[in-house]
Amino acid sequence: MNVEEFIPGKYSEAVEKGSVKWQSPSNIALVKYWGKKPEQIPANPSVSFTLSNCKTITRVDFIKKKTRDKFEFEVFFEGEKKDDFKPKISTFFKRIESYCPFLKEYSFKIYSENTFPHSSGIASSASGMSALALCIMSIEKQLNPSLSAEFFKKKASFLSRLGSGSACRSIEGELVVWGEHEEIKGSSELFGVSYPDEVHENFRNYQDTILLVDKGKKEVSSSVGHDLMHGHPFAEARFKQAGANLANLIPVFAEGNLEKFMEIVENEALSLHAMMMSSRPYFILMKPNTLEIINKIWKFRRQSQLPVCFTLDAGANVHVLYPEKNKTEIFEFIKNELVASCENGQYICDQLGSGAKEIK
Ligand code: PMV
Numbered sequence: 001m002n003v004e005e006f007i008p009g010k011y012s013e014a015v016e017k018g019s020v021k022w023q024s025p026s027n028i029a030l031v032k033y034w035g036k037k038p039e040q041i042p043a044n045p046s047v048s049f050t051l052s053n054c055k056t057i058t059r060v061d062f063i064k065k066k067t068r069d070k071f072e073f074e075v076f077f078e079g080e081k082k083d084d085f086k087p088k089i090s091t092f093f094k095r096i097e098s099y100c101p102f103l104k105e106y107s108f109k110i111y112s113e114n115t116f117p118h119s120s121g122i123a124s125s126a127s128g129m130s131a132l133a134l135c136i137m138s139i140e141k142q143l144n145p146s147l148s149a150e151f152f153k154k155k156a157s158f159l160s161r162l163g164s165g166s167a168c169r170s171i172e173g174e175l176v177v178w179g180e181h182e183e184i185k186g187s188s189e190l191f192g193v194s195y196p197d198e199v200h201e202n203f204r205n206y207q208d209t210i211l212l213v214d215k216g217k218k219e220v221s222s223s224v225g226h227d228l229m230h231g232h233p234f235a236e237a238r239f240k241q242a243g244a245n246l247a248n249l250i251p252v253f254a255e256g257n258l259e260k261f262m263e264i265v266e267n268e269a270l271s272l273h274a275m276m277m278s279s280r281p282y283f284i285l286m287k288p289n290t291l292e293i294i295n296k297i298w299k300f301r302r303q304s305q306l307p308v309c310f311t312l313d314a315g316a317n318v319h320v321l322y323p324e325k326n327k328t329e330i331f332e333f334i335k336n337e338l339v340a341s342c343e344n345g346q347y348i349c350d351q352l353g354s355g356a357k358e359i360k
Helices: 083-096 101-105 125-143 149-163 165-169 222-227 235-255 258-277 288-304 324-341
Strands: 017-031 046-064 072-077 106-114 175-178 192-194 207-211 309-312 318-322 347-351
Touching: 017 125, 017 165, 017 235, 017 258, 017 309, 046 125, 046 165, 046 207, 046 235, 072 083, 083 125, 083 149, 101 106, 101 125, 106 125, 125 149, 125 165, 149 165, 149 192, 165 175, 165 222, 207 324, 235 258, 258 309, 288 309, 288 318, 288 324, 318 324, 324 347
Parallel strands: 072 106
Antiparallel strands: 017 046, 046 106, 046 175, 046 347, 175 192, 207 318, 207 347, 309 318
């Protein structure tokens, strides 16, 4: 598919006003996207687990306006009017305008809330941007009811990507690939696709306990982070490594080889942080408690032989990943030994999820 296919022809219906609502989850990358080309094209392919409990719920009310010279919208987050969210949404609307020309014809009220605590240090851009993109697609569907379900999902992911790269992996579940990979059929630079190959039952309801080590605002925005990969001395090697790690995950997913899974996932997390530590300017986004937790996980894994591992995003929080089958023992360990390293003892229990849902 190429981008032209997302530019609509004439809409068949005239719609005066309406309201649409979606909930969309966050996702956690196993192979990380870090570095991009223009138009939010990823420098390497990535794969993620779609989460289940960490979600954004967004309702968009829309009404036709008389002029079509500019975007008109108001944003409310958890009941409060949020003018500081407007520039990001304006940029998003500008980027997607040619694919959704109706945006200037309506006035919008956007009401959003997250199921996870505000300022938890959890990136809400994936769930937030995908929920908004899905609402926009629901409006497009009213204007053109002949859109197929398949196209709807693809375009929702395509639009989400233009809002925030990793958001394109939040539309579907349970494993989503974004970025072209020769061994993954249907994979695309333009949108995320549900992982098409076999996934072993070891991964069913895979658990993710998110340890909130530092709830502050991100020290380095991901757009600054992605930019630092331009001219990074290890960039090419890193992009190759991500492709190879994704290729190596294919038999791991099929066979349920948890040893290999944990090795690849932790290698990805540490490689992502190694890129930040070796860029100019350089950053350390882990905190002392991040390392404390990692060391405790490694020690517990050695002693118990249980399949628990970690991953990180671009921050200090730790995602602890483990199979549902071992939930009791591993969650006991998390509560007894890891939660003390969280800010105010806060953590979130999540697990693999099936993707976004429309709320009627
Ligand atoms: O989608 P962005 O631009 O916020 O970048 C996300 C980058 C990571 O979370 C670090 C990795 C990933 O693949 O999600």
